[in-house]
Amino acid sequence: MSPTINGFLPVRAELTMGTITTGFKDAYLSGSGPHLAAVLTPISTPDDPDRLRTFYQFSNASFLSKDLQYALLHGKSLRIPKAEQNAWVDIFSAFWEAVGEILKCEDRHPGASIVAVFNAWKKVANTLIRGYSSSTSLPAWTLPCLYTVGKYLRIFAINADLEAASLGSAGFGFSDDIAGDFEKNAHLENAAQIINRMFTLCLSDRAPIEESRKWGIYQMTNLLFKTYFKINSVGLTKNILRAIKASSADLPPLEAFPKAHIVTFKYYVGVIHFLDENYVEAEEHLTWAWKMCHKDAFKNRELILTYLIPCHLVTTHTLPTKELLAPFPRLEQLFRSLSTCIKKGDLVGFDQAMTAGEEQFVKRRIYLPLERGRDIALRNLFRKVFLAGGFEEPKDGQPAIRRSRVPVAEFAAALRVGTDTNGRSRVDIDEVECLLSNLIYKGLMKGYIARERGIIVLNKKGAFPDTGV
């Protein structure tokens, strides 16, 4: 989801006061994870456009670790254990090298490449992971660093893949076949593996919960999901969910985590269920995300609705109101004509709206559930036929009841409305029966087909459940 969620944005500005190294000391003294993460952010800020360059120029390869040792760890009465000191020097050394590659790109240096940036950044990530996984591990409050490094790893990987693609493909590996999506996302897949290690790092921490890396679990999961979606391997998310479920007993309750982490997590879980056609579960998670999402996170709310609306259509046969869609013109445009057609029982219009929106629907992966709206449109059309049939002759004293025996031919006539007379839109009676039997099977109509007599016998009460008749 959007970066507005990660919560670091406001913090960055404060850091522009000092250099990267003093930023480290300040953050460490105040014990602020987000500040520390901001220090390890590989971009310059608007207030300090030379942030990276100043840092890169402050040392050179041969004196780097000495310089870092001094700049990071001296003065300001920092009390950092020796092993941890070394870890930070290693991390910042890798960071320094990565910054060098980034600056090369910025300067359009002839040897510059995003692939090189990615590789250098990968080293930062691995050094950081090592910092956490070694016996004298980095304290859990520094965890936002892990997320920030992971986040930029993903960004650099995507750009590196683009760069590699523009340069033409490299190796084929030893695979037997020509190609897969394999090559296309090689760097991002690599990044996914590293982020996966970060995830494990959080999940498998056995420290007491107050000082546990477990607090980073959902944030890392979200990053990982995002990456898996991008490389089109949604299936891999199942492993992650399984792992989280397996250790759910050791995890704090969802409510205890920052809402930003949980809303994103719920959104992804909802979409994962959605793609598996588990619309009931999907709806549950998406509704949660919808309710808890920050009201100003416009894009996120729009994303949630994109999936929640088709979900709702499938599970409850209800359509979005004008008020709901009013703030989201894009969604309004996406769903409005479809909704109108479903409501009116206009099959021809429905098919046209599906065709018109097909590209967008397919892109968002909502085509298949929306298609099911046709059943609702069909139900509404047949309901009109039923209503048009009027009432039986009222028997003395009894309240009038609707005509419940409807010839199949009347339904066929309804289907012909709005279609032209030739081509495939010609309706044959067997097909009408088939459509009717489906609605009955799906519980959208109550009654049965008496084939010999060519009529439908509808329930006297509730022939069309939940529609008032």
Add this chain to the structure above:
Amino acid sequence: MPRAPAFSTAATPAYTPVQARRSLAHNKVNAPANGYPASQANMAMPDSEDRKRVEFPPPVRSYVQRCFAPENQIASVTIPEMQEKLKIVITEAAENQKLHAIDWERLPLPQVMVQNERNKILANPASSNWASQPSSPGDAARKRKSTDPHQLQNGSPPWRKANNNRFEDRVTHPSTEKKQKMTLDQSSKSKANLEMRRRRFEGLSINGNSPSSPTESPGRATADQGPVVGRCQTLEKNYFRLTSAPNPDTVRPLPVLKSALDLLKKKWRHDGNYGYICDQFKSLRQDLTVQHIRNEFTVSVYEIHARIALEKGDLGEYNQCQTQLRVLYAQQLGGHPTEFKAYRILYFIYTRNWTAMNDALADVTAEDKKDLAVKHALDVRSALALGNYHRFFQLYLDTPNMGAYLMDMFVERERLSALCAICRAYKPVVNIRFITEELGFESDEQTAHFVINNASAELLEENNGEVRLLTGKAGLLFENAKAAAYRVVDIKDMCIDQSKYESLSTFKSISHTSSFVPLAFDEASMELCHVGPKAMSELVVPTRAM
């Protein structure tokens, strides 16, 4: 390390690479201490004895005669070159006990083979600038020039840029004997061969930086180095999963692959031995891949393999081809993209992989929708999505191309699904004749059998010469049968997904696990192809020893 001298000799121009290789072979036979089990060495001995006793059958004799016939000579190939090649062909055939198996009438004459090899290199100059090392061995080239003046006259700019192996391939004829040796190994003892390759590879990386070693990495490309240029001339080749860089001696160049495809097509028509064909196609695909050949021929190889796999219901293999074809079609290389887009949609209906279905729909362009097969597949999908069994079975009875093979995979389950709806909607009975027509059965008997097999005979009742289905009781039984039918696919689907995830693992992890995987692979595939028990033991033993 016994290997070291071999390489130093290879680097000395006075020795040809062949001799280096021979010393390897000797090591192998004489010194089981090398890491090859004694049984392996013993196996090699009788082989060489066999060779001496070989009686040449008449077709071979006539082949040799034709080689020397004046009308068959090619100006650019000298008699000694041709003789050299001929020797290789015959020796190889004899060692493989294929003297009777090879179709000598049809086998290209050695002079043609030599020419093809050259043409292949000439035709492909574009791929030659991948070589990361400058093909510097200037002095070696000059020396060879004197031994082989004829060929350098043809030398065109591509040679300059050509990598070592091309150079080698073209210039040093003695080395072809080494190739032959390797080819034999490949077909009979690939495992041992693999180990040899690996060792040589290690050895190479030791002296790899030495600029005075023109024969370093003789045509051995690492995975990221670039395409291999094959020089294997045999048409048939068993599939063997690569675990290290491919050896150009066992890779067939494009012209040979083309003849191989023709041969396979013929064999498929005549014998219809799917195990053999599938194995051969896999090796064909592998050869194309390692040489980075992506053209119309590549497309047709995958298309033909996909069609054959479809016909035999081998959906795993079909799916592999389909995945590759999608990539190939994206590059506009020709072929029949709409036919296979249609199959792909039908395939995902079968596996009920909606995520993939969504991708497949995204691939369909407005232009594609005009195609009969694509339109059919889309209609099938939408009919099923809306539960319109009436339309679905109309479409089933009128399926273009080979789509019916795919539809057969899920038609039963859709019948069950339709019967569930019919039983719920039609009361109290429904004529079996109606079901036969609606659900595309061939006859009322077939329908009745279907009901009996999936539910119960008690649901059928005869009345005035009409058989009727008692829909009231039938619903639940069909629901159960339907659930079972869908469950089967879910399991299959899961397996398919699993394989997809594996393919996501990186190159590195593949090479880690590979030493174990191929064993299982080969043993399984061996049963499919025509290899005697002896060959099989040769294949398996060295690996175990590794």
